[in-house]
Each structure stands twice: as C-alpha cells, then as structure tokens.
Amino acid sequence: MKICTVVGARPQFIKAAALSRVLRRQHEEVLIHTGQHYDHNMSDIFFDELSIPRPDYNLGIAGGSHGKMTGEMLIAIEEVLQKERPDMVLVFGDTNSTLAGALAAVKLHLPICHVEAGVRMETLQNPEEVNRVLTDRISALLLCCTETAIGNLRAEGITRGVYNTGDLMYDAVLYYGKRLTAPRPGDLMDFSGKEVALPEKYVLLTCHREENTGTDEPLDQIFSAMEALPVPVVYPVHPRNHERAQRLCQEKGYRNILLTQPVGYLTSLYLVSHADQVVTDSGGLQREAWFLGRQCITLLDNPPWPETLEGNVNQLCRPDKEEILRKLSVRPDFSRHQNQFGDGHAAEKITEILSAYQG
Known part of the structure; x- marks a missing residue:
C-alpha cells in the first residue's frame, strides 16, 4: 500500500x-x-x-x-x-x-x-x-x-x-526509555540562551492550552501554586506562551519557576521520569507520567484519559492555586496502577x- x-x-x-x-x-x-x-x-x-x-x-x-x-x-x-x-x-x-x-x-x-x-x-x-x-x-x-x-x-x-x-505513546516510552540520559549542554536552555541547571528535586510543569494560557488569570493561579512549592519547578514553555509567562514571573516576582525553551522528546521523557510530581494540561504528558509511575495533576475539567485517574495517580484540577496545592498533597495509590494501554x-x-x- x-x-x-x-x-x-x-x-x-x-x-x-x-x-x-x-x-x-x-x-x-x-x-x-x-x-x-x-x-x-x-x-x-x-x-x-x-x-x-x-x-x-x-x-x-x-x-x-x-x-x-x-x-x-x-x-x-x-x-x-x-x-x-x-x-x-x-x-x-x-x-x-x-x-x-x-x-x-x-x-x-x-x-x-x-x-x-x-x-x-x-x-x-x-x-x-x-x-x-x-x-x-x-x-x-x-x-x-x-x-x-x-x-x-x-x-x-x-x-x-x-x-x-x-x-503508540506507550510503544515510544518503552523503546526510547532505554536511551534516556541526563540533559546535556544545550538540552535545557532559558529564553536568553543560558544553560538551566536541572535541580536534584523538582516538579515538572507543562501548560499550553488556550484555556490555561490565553489570559493572565488562570496562568497566574498556576504560577502562584508553583511558587508555593518546596522544590523548584521546571517549566518548558511553548513559544506562543513564553512572553506571557516571562512577564508574569517578572511582575509577580516568581523565583521558584525555571522557564526553559521547549525540549526534545528524550529530554522531556527524562524530566518526567525524574520529577517528584508532574503538573500538565497535555494529553500525552499525563499518559507518559502514568506509564513512568509519576504522580500527575492535569489542569483540565474533563478527562481525555480516565484510565490514568485510578488511585489518584492522576487528578483533574482547575487552574486554582488552592486546589492545585491540595491535590498535590494527596498521596497516590500505585497499587491500583494497571496498564490499559x-x-x-x-x-x-x-x-x-x-x-x-x-x-
């Protein structure tokens, strides 16, 4: 064919x-x-x-x-x-x-x-x-x-x-997961072109959907929650959103959020696999977090992948500071982690x- x-x-x-x-x-x-x-x-x-x-x-x-x-x-x-x-x-x-x-x-x-x-x-x-x-x-x-x-x-x-x-995303995680290495020079860069050092402990944030990034209010609520966390937050930013993200961080004085340029797949998979927790609005990343056994908070009202919600391994959440922090504090039950993919x-x-x- x-x-x-x-x-x-x-x-x-x-x-x-x-x-x-x-x-x-x-x-x-x-x-x-x-x-x-x-x-x-x-x-x-x-x-x-x-x-x-x-x-x-x-x-x-x-x-x-x-x-x-x-x-x-x-x-x-x-x-x-x-x-x-x-x-x-x-x-x-x-x-x-x-x-x-x-x-x-x-x-x-x-x-x-x-x-x-x-x-x-x-x-x-x-x-x-x-x-x-x-x-x-x-x-x-x-x-x-x-x-x-x-x-x-x-x-x-x-x-x-x-x-x-x-x-196919599960196929990819199994195949490419064997090739993961820590980010090399040039893999993790800020928007001025400077190297970003990956913290030993961190939360991974990805956020790109219009409902979360199209105006200041939802993104600021997400950032405010990330600023309150006890470990740094690594945020690879979609190009269409980096101006708003940079401006909010500067205006509000957020120092806990490390803004980086978008990263390649292997770097992204490494970041997921080594993160303490993942906060995302990506359908793909929430599955990757699930495949790799990382707790995830998904910034959506409706579950595109309800299979990942078992045992609070993944939780749906509004872009609201208090709700995000509350759900990040919930302990996931990985004993109910059964592969349906x-x-x-x-x-x-x-x-x-x-x-x-x-x-």
Whole structure:
C-alpha cells in the first residue's frame, strides 16, 4: 500500500516515530508535515533524535486562527493527495493537522485511518474535541488506545472498522526509555540562551492550552501554586506562551519557576521520569507520567484519559492555586496502577490492520 501520513505537532511526531519504523517494512509511506509546530525545538529536534524519516512534504503552515490554519492546510494537503493518490490517509490524534488531513482525504474519496480514535472530553468548547469527533465520523479505520475509547465510539453508534491496538505513546516510552540520559549542554536552555541547571528535586510543569494560557488569570493561579512549592519547578514553555509567562514571573516576582525553551522528546521523557510530581494540561504528558509511575495533576475539567485517574495517580484540577496545592498533597495509590494501554506493540497491530484492509 501507499499510505500518506499527516503530522504537524509534537505528539504526532512521537507516534510517527513509533509507527513508521514498523510500517515501512511492508508499505510505502509518504510523510506530510503541515508545519503546525515549526521551530527547531518544536519540530526538527524530534525528527533528528527519534530518527523519524524526513518529511516528503513540509507545507510550512503555522499560526493564525483555527479556521485559517485548518483551511490553508486543507488546500495544501489536497494538492499533495491529488499528486500522490495514496491507498490510505493516516492521521493521528486531534490537532488541526488531523482534521485538515481527514477532510482533504474524504473529499477525494480516500479511506482514512484515524490512530487514537474514540477519545472524548464531552465538551465542544475544547478545539481538539471538535477535531477528533469530526475525524472519527469520516474515518474507515478507527484505531483506539483503550477499551474506554471503543466504548465511547459504540455509544455514538460507531462500530465498523473499530479496533483496540493499544497506545503508540506507550510503544515510544518503552523503546526510547532505554536511551534516556541526563540533559546535556544545550538540552535545557532559558529564553536568553543560558544553560538551566536541572535541580536534584523538582516538579515538572507543562501548560499550553488556550484555556490555561490565553489570559493572565488562570496562568497566574498556576504560577502562584508553583511558587508555593518546596522544590523548584521546571517549566518548558511553548513559544506562543513564553512572553506571557516571562512577564508574569517578572511582575509577580516568581523565583521558584525555571522557564526553559521547549525540549526534545528524550529530554522531556527524562524530566518526567525524574520529577517528584508532574503538573500538565497535555494529553500525552499525563499518559507518559502514568506509564513512568509519576504522580500527575492535569489542569483540565474533563478527562481525555480516565484510565490514568485510578488511585489518584492522576487528578483533574482547575487552574486554582488552592486546589492545585491540595491535590498535590494527596498521596497516590500505585497499587491500583494497571496498564490499559496495550502491550507495547501497537505499531505492529496497526500495520497488520492496514495490511488486511479491503475497503
């Protein structure tokens, strides 16, 4: 088969790294990078350190409103698909790149394989939820990470082409986790280009979603909680948010938060695995914390991964100082830590399903 795979954001690069290594043994893959995450620390470093094949197409589309970005991607991806005429279009997760790739494919009557299908937060106020729901509705293959996701699809009347393959993110943690080393010079830098020394004990913070970073108030509540912790907080900052983060730290005199540039996947995985606790609004990072046995506070109202909530290993939390501190003080019960994300061979299962697809 010829398969066109659409990627554009950090979580998709990780999943592509896990899948492409296996997929390309049997099939021809054409990799389309929309450019949604575009600078070195958000994109190039992932391709370099994870040995992902270089994109066959880099569309260079980033920034702007959701509609503008998705529309420009749709136009550009359609042109590539018309040229390549693949047997299948494969998309990951829930980004604007995912929806644009799926829409371009369905308009050209090309079957879509949606990896990480069936995830639900039950609110269309979340833009990623819109992307994943619409993509699921038009996909021929819906490959789920967990039985919960299969149940979500069944409740919506979607049962055809649905499989539980396990989670490519778990594949990646198992594969790349063996290669982790402490950050090297240049791995952990502030925004002035100076090296950041990694504390012996620290809390890891990642926070990028619009509802938490789009205005000062929620981010300031999060920062105020981090400032009150007894250990330093390491915060790799998304480029679109670093100006607000730096300004708040300066205005409020926050000294406990170490702002760094975005980090590569291997550095990020090391930071998770050695953190005392993790505070995040990332769907990927909350799973990585769970895989690696770290307590996590997720700054969301709805659980995209309810499997991680058992035993308070992961807890949902509003961007409120007192609630964050209260939940960080709760002891997790790791005895209830049962893996529901597969056996680490999701890539092989996905490849088998694609090979057997008859349309």
